[in-house]
Amino acid sequence: MKRSPLDIDRGRQALRLLGLTLALLWHAGPALAQACGPYKVGLYEFGTLLYRDEKEQLTGIDKDVLDALVRRSGCVLETRLESRARIWDQLQRGQLDMTVSGIATAERLQYADFLPYLVARNHALMRREQAQAAGASFSSFLADPTLRAVAVRGFRYGSQIDGWLSQLRAQGRVDEVSDFPVALRVLAAGRVALLFAHPLVLDPWWHTNWAAKFELLDWAPQDSVQASLVLVRQRVRPADRELLARHLEAMLRDGEMDRILRKYLSPEMWRRSRLGGPGG
Template identity: 35%
Template sequence: MLSREHWVTVRQQRQLARAVAVLALGLTLLRPVSAAPASLCPDHPIRFAHYEFGMAYSSGYGGIDDDLQKELMRRSGCAFEVSLQPRARTWVDLKSGSIDMAGSGIQTAERDAFAWFFPYIIEDNVMVLGPRVPRSMQSFKAFLADPQLTLGGVRSYRYSANYDAFVDQLILARRHSEAADPGALFRMFEARRFDAFITNPLLYMYYVRVKGLPDPQPGLRASIRSMPS
């Protein structure tokens, strides 16, 4: 089963952000021994960006990333400025320095050029398959080989090196539909705008149970399975 890894994302250029990412331990190690005690907090609040991602973070609900950000603030003693924004914008703002930290991201070689990543959750990816996907289909290669099938995804999302290679091929073939956030993605699937999407069970079940979106199983054959290459 392929793994999905969630990370705290921190601008590589900021040593403070690195210290906060390892909780209070880094703050102690970076404090000069001979100097008088002084705060290592920056001269502005640490700008932390959330995005909608089910149990990781949802507006009005909180989540794992919300708990993590609050604990970082408590342990470091630094002020935080928290925002909620689309995921695609987060990567642009991290690169430009408009924000300092973000939760729940996927590490890639491109993002390594401007961000430092600290792993804290590992989950499994699955594909949610609609009624047009044959029950016999058991691999992403088979999905890719059928020109009638389309995939949905949230703008700027990356999944894993294995999945991303296939997703990029579908994007080039114009067989990929983009959504602004996971909630919109689920609603588009329920409306049969595409045939499948990649997710993890915690995110999928959050939108069914907590947000009250209709479970597609009564009206659609929604099969949830791991898809090897």
């Protein structure tokens, strides 16, 4: 049976469409097969970095950083709230892929990459009357055996402050708690006299009546640390680590990181906390 010219033309169009579809699938196949994620990210409550708003929704600098990375990179990041000690334990055991605002140590660098995005320095936070009684240095605090401190399990405060806490632990003068909100409540209740804290996580409260009861003392001015996105090398593919690093660097260059910090911090604290600013 002889085919009409119309049937022949339709057949050619169908073949061209099939060829185009196969070409698109061939090019898209590797990208689909190598999609970024899903990865599990451990979050922890820590003042302006992550806290619950009046509607009990998690908000803060770290959440906004992750949201921006998801939007820019297309990576699938599944977040879950944990204590800081459990996060580091799971990262080291290979049960968690990432965390936020992590502080690098020699031990942690053995299994994870650290991508910094802000700078912080811990200060001594004390009730005002106790700060005046203890004097202006750690040595005077150490000399009074009646004074105690509180620390969060899994936190690294900086080399000098970590050394001071080791001295206090040796004397049985440190209460260990699961997270920062608990530590803050222990201090506010008067059960301890000292908590080391980043001013940036306290910034919203520091401009209220709450601050009148407390004093921040800069005992370790050289003990600045960089807070980083932490990626476990055995869990996050090299290409995805490179992708996230590239987008985080772009956020630091194009001003998105500055916009996030300004959203939660006072102008002075923003300048001190930005990477490459006065704080680091």
